[in-house]
Amino acid sequence: MPVAGITAFGYGRATPASMLRPTRTRSLEPMKPMQRSLLAAAIVAALSASAYALPVRAQDSQTGTTQKQDKKKVQEMKAVVVTGSLIPTAEINTATPTITITAENIKRQGFTSIYQALRAQPLATGEVQGAATSASFTQGAQSISLLGLPPDFTLFLINGHPLASYPLLYNGEANISDISNIPLAMVSRIDIVPGNQSSIYGSAAIAGVVNIILKKHAHGLDFNYQAGGFSQGGGSSQRLSLVGGYDHGPLSLVYGLQYQEQQPIYQFQRSYASSTFANPNPELAGLPSITYGILDVGPLFAGNNYIDPNSITPNACANIANQYAGTTVRGETVTGVGQPPGQYVGNGYACGSPYAPGYNTVMNKTREGSAYLSGTFRLNDHTELYGNLLLDIYSQNYGVGPFYSFWEPNINGFYNGQAPGYIFNANTGTFQNPFELFSPEEVGGLLTNSTHEVDRSYNFYGGIKGSVGSSNWNYDAFFARSQLNTSTNELHPLTAKVDAFFQNQFLGPKLGTNYGYPVYAPNYKNFYQNVTPAEYQAFSGIIHSSSEDYTQNVNLQVTNTDLFALPAGNVGVAAVLQAGDENWSLPANPLLTSHAFWGQTASSGGGRRNQYAAAVEFHIPIFSMLSADVSARYDRFHNDGGSSSSRPTYKVALAFRPLSTLLLRANYSTAFRMPDMGYVFVGPSGNFQFVTDYYKCEKNAPGTPFSACSQSSANNVQITGQQNPNRFLSPITAKSWGGGVVWSPTSNFTAKADYYDIRIRNEVQYQSVNSLLIQEAQCLLGQIPASSPVCIAALNAVSRSSTGQLLSVSYQPVNIASERVSGIVASLAYRYDLGQWGELSLNGNYNVTLRHQFQAAPGEPTVDLLHNPYYDTLYSQGGSALGPEYKTILSGTLNWAVGNWDTALTAIRYGKLANSAAADNPTVYQTYGAGTLPPWILYNATFKYDIGSDASIGLTVNNLFDTMPPVDKSDTSWPYYNEGAYNIYGRSYYVDFNYRF
Incomplete structure (x- = not known):
């Protein structure tokens, strides 16, 4: 359940509360005693609500505030860096809406991985390819689609620092972040900030930011063992973790180890699509x-x-x-x-x-080992050295069934x-x-003949921070680097x-x-x-490939929460200077490029991009009830090969508090994403595809409409497609605005609702092969002048033999599409003290997408993606079919804690989804009609019992009623359901044991 907290979150490292001067701790407005009491009580309530750990050891990972404190005791509030801001603040709810998921609540809601927890969030509405999507380009990676936007539009961070991209290209095109190799045992919480955040975080933060906060404090040594499986078979797993801490004098350490293994699930093991x-x-x-x-x-x-x-x-x-x-x-x-x-x-x-179609994996066979070390060393009262290192090796096997062998x-x-x-x-x-x-x-x-993939990754940052003498200025200088290496091996016929x-x-x-x-x-x-x-x-050999991506930067960040005083309070400021680079390498396997392996081609590419940035942010108390947060950032990028781009972005956010229990907020911001490295630096990459030869159709039957040509199998031929890079792409740009309300009449009740509206321009799409073939036919038939730019481009892209046989089509990415998405995200948190019967809490989260429109090119029709997700019309310049998304997602958790018992029931309702007949297939559409599938509702149940003060045992049952996806009667092609939106895992169960030494 999302719980608003005051824990640290920022692009740079958060300043611990212990290092902030108590006499200069600021608030966003002068607080009356009642206001301060309500806010402090809300803080304690929020922290107490997240208690799922053992009673005597539960501590907030950033503040050290015990969760067993007297709920009525007013706590001294310390300022820390919060979501979407660089300036330390003592507020729970700010002008920027944030969703926080604590590690305890991830466990309480039954999730056994970060991916599961994020995929179940109401903001994760879009279809995503991954392990459950057979024969996808990135079957070894896991990511999410915030707000139904492409997964590469979400910026993933670890402790405020960017993750390296997954080196293999999503859908053969884009660079995404892979979150499958982040160990859950080391996670303190996850913060999600929807919408444009580039003025703080730079490129990629269009759909939003997901910041995974690792543990900073631990005492003793925590041992955890978890094991489980699925009631329909396959997928058995076990996980072992150790997390501990060490404090002595100026040195403080947190360390952890995790090992886990997972058996595969094959499609034939599930009768739903076996x-x-x-x-x-x-x-x-x-x-x-x-x-x-x-x-x-x-x-x-x-x-x-x-x-x-x-x-x-x-x-x-x-x-x-x-x-x-x-x-x-x-x-x-x-x-x-x-x-x-x-x-x-x-x-x-x-x-x-x-049963032949079902011989592919929908859950990968995996083994993973992780190590984590975080430490600080206090040089003096004003200066501290710090570092953080996460290592991970992730081995997996996945099969794509018989069709690719x-x-x-x-x-x-x-x-x-x-x-x-x-x-x-x-x-x-x-x-x-x-x-x-x-x-x-x-x-x-x-x-x-499955693919064996090994991913080796590390994430490191370290630096020095402190205050400048006895002044109000604090600084943080650090170096950060994230790297992911992927190697794959596959047995395949030569x-x-x-x-x-x-x-x-x-x-x-x-x-x-x-x-x-x-x-x-x-x-x-x-x-x-x-x-x-x-x-x-x-007659077979091993197809081997290796790839790499890293991102690194050096940063200098300064903050001052008391720059100068205004009648309504103190002005705060933060500034950042940053320089870094990203490198992507996907070397071509010469055996693949020479077609030594039967029927196989491969993507390749590589390049380096330098980046420089400067950002500034101000917090301005305008009057006692109104404050503003204003941020601006300037980024400049330089690609190998000489092309350069720069982009300024800004954000204005207002927070209005007419009552101590009510917050009204609004924001307007701009954002951008640099074109993916895969678009800019992809090498000439081949693929096989079936297309319609419109020229052949018109030569054989003059006057046939192009739409009719595609319906005749006689005109369908298989060709090689040739992807080419475009080093002169412009940044993708976006603007967004939103507003919301937070109402908290008591420390036990909080309700939030926020509206978002994001408009994207210059979106990158590969040229449509279908459109190029239509244009080529029109040029060859004299319907368009051969000397026109359209014909020159189309005739250069399409290759034919001397006899007119269609051979190949070459295409590249272009800045041509636009998109708009809007919706409402809301949440509710309520706690009720039952006295001797313990405590009852209810938390709910909801997202409804009000609008999602896509235009493939200027002059093209604007398509409603909520009702026609498979956009692939004959004249589309975009070419890519866009996956479906849920219009609504609702999740809620009811938790009852009494004595040594803690039990919770979580429900996730995935709303209606467009059916398969929404595709542009005339015969399917005429028979079934475009419609929607009924909601898909899943229930998770967890039980935990504390054995004294040092041990606990728990039971988790996910998908309690073994619910399969709704049947789509219009989807008559295997596997008969949408793999990117649903899974067919069914009921799972896990037991875990915790012990503190």
Whole structure:
């Protein structure tokens, strides 16, 4: 449950309360005794509400205030750096809205990782690719989408210092932060500041800032062991952590170790999407997914029928019936899968299994070890040295199922402009496409051909801080560096070896070519047989890649809470000077770029960006009830290659307190994000994609509307896409405004509500391949002058063979899109003293997105992303389909603590989500209609019992009722649910034991 606190948060290191001069501790306004009493009581209440640790040891991580204090005792308030500001303050609620999640409440609400806790926040409304999204570009990373905006629009910090980016590109395009390798045992709390925060934190803070605060104080040695699993199988885990502290004279240390391991969950372990039996279209449910097939398209690619295996050899599929745990059978094949009932057509038979699609991981197999050390050394009464180091090594395995480990002949023909996989059968005089998907039994086990990823990261900062003599000036000078190295290894067939293997097995010698395609006289009787694990190993090799990203900077920060006096109070000021750089390196694997591995390409790139910044902030008490916080920052960036950009940003925030129990606040700010390193420095990166050849369509059937061309499979071809960098991109810019109210009539009750409105311009999107092909067709057909800039760009981007065969399309990112999102975020916290029956508390959080609109380019239609999330119209310049988002998310926790018992029930209600029919698929839309899915409600329950004063035992049950995502009857393509918005883990349970030495 979010609890407003006075703990430290800032871009620089927070100044401990013990180092601030008590006689100069400021407040935002002169306080009357009653006001000070109410505020102090609220502070104690907020800190007490977060108590989930052992009774005698619970301490606030920054102030050292015990949580067992008399609730009516007025505490002396110390000023610390708070969320969204550089100036120390003693206020709980400021002009900038902040959501705080303490480590105790993360545990109370049943979350076992930082990712789980953040993904359940009402502000995290957007779809995100990750471990639960099979075959994604970043299956080894975890991030969130604040306010439904791209995950790279959120700035992640550790103790106020930026995280290095994940070196692999999200969706093959952008740089995101990976939060999977931050150990929960070392976390004190997490602060979330929604909206534009660039005037304090610089680039990337458009959707908001997430600051993960690690522990600064500890006493004794805390031991924790947790173990658990899932009621439907898979995913068992265990975690061991030790966290301790040391204080002696001027030296203070906090240290910690954590080890955890997690077993994988496969999709076939969840009946919800384990097989094609889960298809909501009853006419397609249970049909085998083809694993061995021979497609015959006639002498001139005029047909589209599979050759029945039994016509080649009796009971052909029986030879491979052992595959996919003995579920492989002969079954009907259809075209139009993914369409509504009645829209598919049977086109022959093949061998396959209904369970083949489910052989991929939706939870990675992981092992992780972490170490943490934080220390301070007081040189004298005015000066302190400090440092903080977090080390982590994260090993994981994830599989993408059988679909990315398969074979078909003539892969090299694809690069010569021919359709991949086709041969000319001299025995039948037709073009054919035989292919095989390798089963787990053939490769040697479930994880044999999985990707093994190892991430090594460290986050360090250290410096010196103190006061300048006996003046009001405090300084903080430090160096910070964060680095993440990622290496991956994957067993995959080698092009030459796997082609030779199958040529020897059934194709026979090459007999020549026909229309550019190789001619064989295959013996298909040898096709339907198992490949042995030894054979698979013999024609495969290891795809290895390594990548790195680091960010570092030096900072000088000065603050003065009493710069000068005004009638309403003292003016405070903070200033920052910063210089640093970021480096991203993703070297190209020469074996991938030369197509040595069958059907695989890779992204590559690298570059360095220097950054310089200066910022200033003022707190100005205008009169007794009104104060203003004004900040401004100037950033300048210089990329390798000579391009430079600079951007000023500012923020004005007002806090009006007409009553001691009421705060009204408003803010206006500007923000920016430098284009991702992946957009600026990506190397020429290839990919395979199916597109519509509009020129071919118009040549064969003049006058056909372009929209009709895309509906005919005869016009669909597979090409290579070529991503290219753009070193002259401009910064993405944003403006936001908001306002809200905080009402706290008693120390036991607080209600908040804030409105936000963010408008983004110059958003980076890759050029649409679809649009380039339309423009190219219009230019070749004379519909647009060939000398026009549009034609020059399109004709240069599209490559064809001398016979007109479409080969490839080259595209790059451009500043062209705009976006707007607005909504309301609200929270409620209430505590009630039950006397001898303990204490009852209720906390709730809510977010409703009122508007989310996207415009791909000037002149393009503005699309409502809340109701049409799969934006991919024919003429879009943006090209990327944007994922769905929840319009509302509501979470609440009811906690009852009595004696040695503490129990809590948490509910998370994910609101309606656009269904699959919202996609621009005419037949699906006409049958089902764009609509919404019902809410998805999950319940978590936790129980804790204190065994004396030094030990406790707890039980956590997540997804108490084993609730699966709502069924989308319009989603008739596997896996039949949105992997980026839902998960199918089901009920989990954990026990943990804590002991303090």
